[in-house]
Amino acid sequence: MRLLRPLVIFIGLIAAWQIAVMLIGVPPFILPSPADVAGALIKRQEVLLGHAGVTLLEIVLGLALGVLFGAFGALVMSYFAPARRWLLPVLVISQAIPVFALAPVLVLWLGFGMASKVAMATLIIFFPVTAALFDGLRRTDPGLLDLARTMNASRGAILRHIRIPAALPAFASGVRVATAVAPIGAIVGEWVGSSSGLGFLMLHANARMQIDTMFAALFLLAIMAVALYFAVDAALSRLLTWQPDTQPSED
Amino acid sequence: MRLLRPLVIFIGLIAAWQIAVMLIGVPPFILPSPADVAGALIKRQEVLLGHAGVTLLEIVLGLALGVLFGAFGALVMSYFAPARRWLLPVLVISQAIPVFALAPVLVLWLGFGMASKVAMATLIIFFPVTAALFDGLRRTDPGLLDLARTMNASRGAILRHIRIPAALPAFASGVRVATAVAPIGAIVGEWVGSSSGLGFLMLHANARMQIDTMFAALFLLAIMAVALYFAVDAALSRLLTWQPDTQPSED
Amino acid sequence: MTDTTSSPHTVSRLTVRVRGARLAFGGRTLFDGLDFDVAGGQWTCVLGPSGVGKTSLLRLIAGLTSPKTGSETEGTVSTDDGNPVFHRVAYMAQQDLLAPWLSTLDNVLLGSRLRGEPPDRDRAHALLEKVGLGANMSDLPAALSGGMRQRAALARTLMEDRPIVLMDEPFSALDAITRVRLQDLAAENLSGKTVLLVTHDPLEALRLGHRIYVLAARPATFDRVIEPTGAPPRNLHDSTVLGEQGDLLDQLARADTEGLVS
């Protein structure tokens, strides 16, 4: 059953897509039908899988680094008041800067390899983590903090043993968002200057009107994204068994 | 003092930038110096401000719609179990799909006017809000829920009077992230098709190698982003006075 | 008062019958095959060692045990008019459960708000005055002392005006004098209702209870019932009460040796 549902969703989505294409009559060069895409998927599977591997690596690296930097950023910002005042505006700005403006600068520093792409992905991924953990760290139960103070705890010990565990649910929330945006992070990273990866393939296919190939790449990306999301979600839930978890639908 | 600090940060960043450009010797066509940018800012202020107005409108509209849809999505997903099972994967996929792939489809439906750009921005903005509120709604104190049940509360009433207020801090967290990514949402929308806005101007200036103008636009964007972020942050803090708020730096 | 189930006057003096109740948390059985009546229109007090399952029993009656909380439940809870218990109880939990974002007044009005009824502000004001929170109506729970929070929760429970009232140590955070006064207030406001009171204080039970049960051992069973003489609330300086207190303490001590705390 647990494996059946995604399958049903999957088939349902595909069917809806096919019907939509048939009913609305979208031209295939704008939205190809699933059949076309399946064709491209089979015909170009070698090319697609090769690029998918590159992108997956970038996603995973970007996510790992993004979460790491995000956590680090939140810790630094919340631990050092001056860092907060100075870093927060910089981080906000970093989110507002379009990639293509930074791309030449990044390539200048990091070259054309994987590094600049991963850096780009990291830049996109880390902010939700930072923001969520930062917020979570602020919302610790004041009673527990008082207790810790009387226990002669250093600021670092309070952070480590009280604030961070208490902020883990918020952190998990941020990591979930980060996981969902990680694929787009990697794809955008590939725009910076690359000759491989699904993002490259998509831009390329798009520019050359191989729309079926583009959607085949998109399809692979979507599968990776969903698989990654639910894997991370499951891992996070396991981490937070102590956290009460109910849904409004159960009220 | 409260107004002084941002000013100091601002001047500090500019100074750091100027010094960096001078020391590292980055060529101006990759990273112009603040002086160059200031020149462009003054020389082209009319053009810049006109485009900035368009982008600001898109950002604000996108943010409003994104937060609205995000909140709505989270409520629907958490309130109706089937919606959750079916919608969540779709939402995750929606995050992984690069805008440019969707762009032709969106443009086909919405045209090249403001609508398609606001739609694009909304698409980028809503997910952090959805994810954060969805998580927040799950973490309501089970005791309060039990109490509400004995009080003969309908599911809707529990949602409205217990779960939503309890989830507001998480929601605020999501809105903060959304606010930070809103500018990039609008800019990406403008790349995909537009004839005005800072994103358009940047593309244009970039193609013409008027890098100083591009950075001037970027600068305006950054100012808007930071101002928007802190305005939203202040508004959210006012909304959540009941929420204990401490910083590790105060431990 | 359009909802007939919430009107105390149409169906009053409801007896609650618990039959064959079983409750276990992942293998640890708290009680099994427990039969228990909460007499209609009377105060029934339950005492017992810490951790024996008093709160769990109360929650079972209130309909708040679900597999989600990790508990396995069996048995039936019914009333003598055949209607379900759920939605006719006012429940005051061991924790005060004040919503941190609502003022004291709004917390007291939470029930009517949740049911979409027009809030009876006058009654809420009056109750808050009576529990000594007249000056704190607009304070958030975080600005209240422990006892004040408990008093707010009590006011909210009294505000509910249900035929069955379940209270889990409602006076535990109050000083002796305030406690007596609020016991009187509760006795007055809940007269004619079916009240189940969990308490740790034998004197409180002796003061308020028509019947007193002691829950003991694991799986827990009820010992012999004590039915103090005279109408509650009783005077504690009464010598019979003091005698009964000795009795009750003995019973509790016995319960304890069979029980949990080693």
Add this chain to the structure above:
Amino acid sequence: MTDTTSSPHTVSRLTVRVRGARLAFGGRTLFDGLDFDVAGGQWTCVLGPSGVGKTSLLRLIAGLTSPKTGSETEGTVSTDDGNPVFHRVAYMAQQDLLAPWLSTLDNVLLGSRLRGEPPDRDRAHALLEKVGLGANMSDLPAALSGGMRQRAALARTLMEDRPIVLMDEPFSALDAITRVRLQDLAAENLSGKTVLLVTHDPLEALRLGHRIYVLAARPATFDRVIEPTGAPPRNLHDSTVLGEQGDLLDQLARADTEGLVS
């Protein structure tokens, strides 16, 4: 035990002196110019009506009032050896304050973990056994009953082994029998320490206190001190205790009429 300030044996029988203490929350003055001694090596019990400021006084002594919490504080808190009070107190708050992500055992070991000391698991095990939680060491707080949570918090406080111990209604959620047993346990474990106990139960104060104060009125002041005879923990069936109880209740009733609950 490298940190000398945390060793109870080098500096014991510390008297804590509070002088000219003022505490106000946004205009509402709880007390002003309050002088108060917690006698070294003895149990000092504080009673008083709910909301009078007992918890606030305890927090003031523990060094936990800061402008951040919305309070204005004045006055000094010192010990007779001249060293600050802060970091030599073990504080047990009115709420149990168990970290929800830690097991009962880990909650008891929280202090040593926070100080980066090697945890004394044997002692924690022994204490948990003594408070009756031997079977619940690996349970999360959410799986404990109210009284069990309080017992875990008590075990954690005893675990701290500090020269000054501040406890805010540490036995309020316990049944009468368990309460007596844990009072004895605390008395035994804290002998020779300077203990300040806030309680609502006059009998508890009479059983445990070398000195008993009643905090009353607003701004709050201390009434006359009661110094029960005999060494605590006293036998409650003692007739002198019962007489003193009457006294104390009278005093509390007086405190109450000057006081807050109308």
Add this chain to the structure above:
Amino acid sequence: AGAADKLTVMLDWFVNPDHAPLIVAQEKGFFEDRGLDVELVAPADASAPPKLVAAGKADLAVSYQPQLHVQVGEGLPLIRIATLVGTPLNSLVVLRDGPVRSIADLKGRKVGFSVGGFEDAVLGAMLAKHGLGLKDVELINVNFSLSPSIIAGQVDAVIGAFRNFELNQMDIVGKPGRAFYPEEEGVPLYDELIVVANKANANRPAHRKFVDAIEAGVQFLVNHPDESWQLFIAANKELDDELNRRAWRDTLPRFALRPAAFDAGRYARFAVFLKEHGLIETVQPVENYAIELR
């Protein structure tokens, strides 16, 4: 031959038939034969390669002549060393069966463009010849979807469409287009694709070898069109489709047969045109930004 001379060459865009001489030279080993180790890098943003060459991060970049004038005008130390495609590829495209039959019909209509930097100048010149101005049309940036937007009717014309590409694209999906050629409508002739180097080391010997290799590549293309197509798709499997086959065919005659050769007069004329349209402020001497390698 000793250690190979390493060259990082940035393409203007993803690999496509426009790069045939480079690909063929790479695949046939013409670079290797001359002791070169060439790495071809494709960007997603056509404006990045010249910047990176100017910054010394890449050795050579495939770029466009009009952009070169603009970039040099903005102070980038760039210099043209070779020509890949010696004619304009750019064109104004409308639907063949659409309402626009001549440029004059564009009045009041929407024209899509993918920001390249000088589309407005080209369009302005073309409109001017028919008595219209830029104010008479609505210009819309359609960035990634040049042909979809015209096929779907979102715009009435697109400027910046490549005649060897977008026209084929439209034809394949059954919406054939009509192209108006800038060079026939008042825009001076120019080189579409050129190779630029950093001015500081334009005369590096490796550059001459590189251009020679391209020349050999072009020659091979002309001599063995089918074999070179096979080479091309073998190296770029994802390009093996109808569109690229047709584009390949249409591009072949447009490659400069003498990549190193340089017509200074043509560049000077074009600079004047750009100045007239406000894209550059001064007309610099040609030798400032274009040379013929010795």
